[in-house]
Amino acid sequence: MAEHYSSFQRGTWRWLFQRLTAVFLVGALGFHFVLLHFVNHAAEISFMGTQARMDQIGYFSLMVVFLVTAAFHGINGVYNALINQGLKGTQRRVVAGVLTLAGVLLVGQGTYVALHMNGFL
Amino acid sequence: MSTQVTEQTETETEEQTEEQSPGERRREKKEQLQREREQEKSDLLDEAEETVELKIFRYDPEVPEKEEPRFDSFEVPFFEGMTVLDALIYARDTYDSSLTFRHSCRQAVCGSDALFINGKQRLGCKTQMVDLEWPIRIEPLPHQEVVKDLVVDMEHFYEQMHAVEPYFDPDELPDGEREEQRQTPENREKVKLSTRCIWCGACMSSCNVAAGDNQYLGPAAINKAYRFAMDEREGTDRKEDRLRIIEQEHGVWRCQTQFSCTEVCPKDIPLTEHIQELKREAVKSNLKFW
Amino acid sequence: MSSSYDRGTVESFGRWQEFSAGMWAWVLHKFTGWILIGYLFTHIAVLSTATQSPEMYTDTLQGLEELVIVRFLEIGLLAVAVFHILNGVRLLMVDLGIGLGSQDKSFYASLVLTAVIALASIPTFLGGVF
Known part of the structure; x- marks a missing residue:
């Protein structure tokens, strides 16, 4: 029963990356909230202000990395939650595929939006 | 006729009472004791x-x-x-x-x-x-x-326990036939708490993850693996093998540090701590291959 | 064991009153996690108005911010994010094997801190909407 498992590396890396992204996200999410709710008031956000921030390459790349790590951390978390419920076999592979696709679309759309914001597109 | 029969039985009973076998005497004594005990019990209740x-x-x-x-x-x-x-x-x-x-x-x-x-x-x-x-x-x-x-049916619990190969299995045996395999006091101290496990299954039963994922090894089995993986006498090769077992998809990674197992363990084994240490060991051994 | 009795999963989540600190921390961490990933998708969707025109982006965001309900939801989101961050730090410590003996206290601490931060930020979040 407990003896035959699939390849071992995946679980290890997923666990490790979940933690590494967490460390980054603690800082990034905190920064994001402070900047857009306390430093800049959310109600006063306009495209101009957004563009001014996104024009700085440092801020732009931070936001893109933020998006990628958040997407991984969140979607991997959802996947873990579903495995907790005993998801396995074909069902599990289908769910993994759907979640990966959702993540890729999210990052793709997010990057597309970000490129609009810094005036590249 | 009928009187005769009665007489006969009476005589037989008398004879039996007189010549009571030791077994019968013992049985009688036991019955009396039982009665006394029952009386005692109802007295106890009062x-x-x-x-x-x-x-x-x-x-x-x-x-x-x-x-x-x-x-x-x-x-x-x-x-x-x-x-x-x-x-x-x-x-x-x-x-x-x-x-x-x-x-x-x-x-x-x-x-x-x-x-x-x-x-x-x-x-x-x-x-x-x-x-x-x-x-x-x-x-x-x-x-x-x-x-x-x-x-309850403990079969699944025992299967998970056996899956981690819960026996001492060193890479090398000492040269002398009757030589002891000594452990340093520090190393003994490290595995001490993990050796306390009595296979009661309380931890596995308290674990919310084990409840949902039937393949999850569970706290007791992982603790068992810890006990041997951390035993320095076994050697590095055996430790690698042991880590490979517990770092499977349904091994240590399924632990979500809810601390339920640690809280219910009647022998106060720091189960979560041991599982966490094995996670770190597994990551370390994977990084080494790079 | 052909006939044995399976009491089902009622016995785990049906007993939520008996949950201890570590279990509550886990439940809340999952719950806030679901909200955050759900919000991330919505967030990107709303920001996608930027691909249409700058005006539309500005109008949409400012229009949303004028709604009182949005302001309250934002406070809720802040509370959710703060708890997820604080408990996340607690979990990282647990992963590193630090302070496992006081894991329940650190959970209560993250709850209290979340409440304090959320309450303290109410004026900032509701400013100008009434």
């Missing part, structure tokens, strides 16, 4: 200053009246120092001999009487009645199938 109500889970697929699970109430006398197991034994011996539960050593060593007492996994023999809220609710361990009354 004498005891307090009585406790036990609500015990009953189920038996082989008895029609017990096919539908239910709770039975038993009134037992309370005495200082009484454990839940004492109360169960009293209820079984006094009221219902069909009340079924596992127990053996009565001193938290054999690990056979892990029960779900007042909503928590505890050892019946180690739990004092005074420490509980009354009435006391006793159920079989959750997340394991009930065979009868308080007895």
Whole structure:
């Protein structure tokens, strides 16, 4: 029963990356909230202000990395939650595929939006 | 005719009483003792200053009246120092001999009487009645199938325990045939707590993840793996093998640090801590291959 | 064991009153996690108005911010994010094997801190909407 498992590396890396992204996200999410709710008031956000921030390459790349790590951390978390419920076999592979696709679309759309914001597109 | 027969029987009975065999004498004595004990028990119930109500889970697929699970109430006398197991034994011996539960050593060593007492996994023999809220609710361990009354099927738990190869298996044996395999005091200290496991299954039953994912090794098995993986006498090759077992998809990674196992362990083994350490060991050994 | 009795999963989540600190921390961490990933998708969707025109982006965001309900939801989101961050730090410590003995206290601490931060930020979040 407990003896035959699939390849071992995946679980290890997923666990490790979940933690590494967490460390980054603690800082990034905190920064994001402070900047857009306390430093800049959310109600006063306009495209101009957004563009001014996104024009700085440092801020732009931070936001893109933020998006990628958040997407991984969140979607991997959802996947873990579903495995907790005993998801396995074909069902599990289908769910993994759907979640990966959702993540890729999210990052793709997010990057597309970000490129609009810094005036590249 | 009839008178004769009666006479005959009477004579026979008389003879038997006179020439009572040792076995019969013993049986009689036993019966008398039994009667006395029963009398004593009802006296106990009267004498005891307090009585406790036990609500015990009953189920038996082989008895029609017990096919539908239910709770039975038993009134037992309370005495200082009484454990839940004492109360169960009293209820079984006094009221219902069909009340079924596992127990053996009565001193938290054999690990056979892990029960779900007042909503928590505890050892019946180690739990004092005074420490509980009354009435006391006793159920079989959750997340394991009930065979009868308080007895659960432990087969799956044992399978997971065996999956981690829970035996000492060093890479190299000492040269001398009768040479001891010595362990440093520091290393012994490291594995000390993990060796305390009595296979009672309380941790596995408390684990929410193990409940959902049947393949998850569970805290007890991982702790067992820890006990040997951390034993320096086994050598690095064996440790790698052991890490490979516990770092499978349904090994250590399924632990979500809910601390349920650590809280219920009757031997106070820091299970979560051991699982976490194995996670770090597994990551380290994977990084080494790069 | 042909006939044995399976009590089902009722026995785990049906007993939420008996949960201890570590279990509550886990439940809340999962719950806030679901909200955050759900919000991330919505967030990107709303920001996608930027691909249409700058005006539309500005109008949409400012229009949303004028709604009182949005302001309250934002406070809720802040509380959710703060708890997820604080408990996340607690979990990282647990992963590193630090302070496992006081894991329950650190959970209560993250709850209290979340409440304090959320309450303290109410004026900032509700400013100008009434």
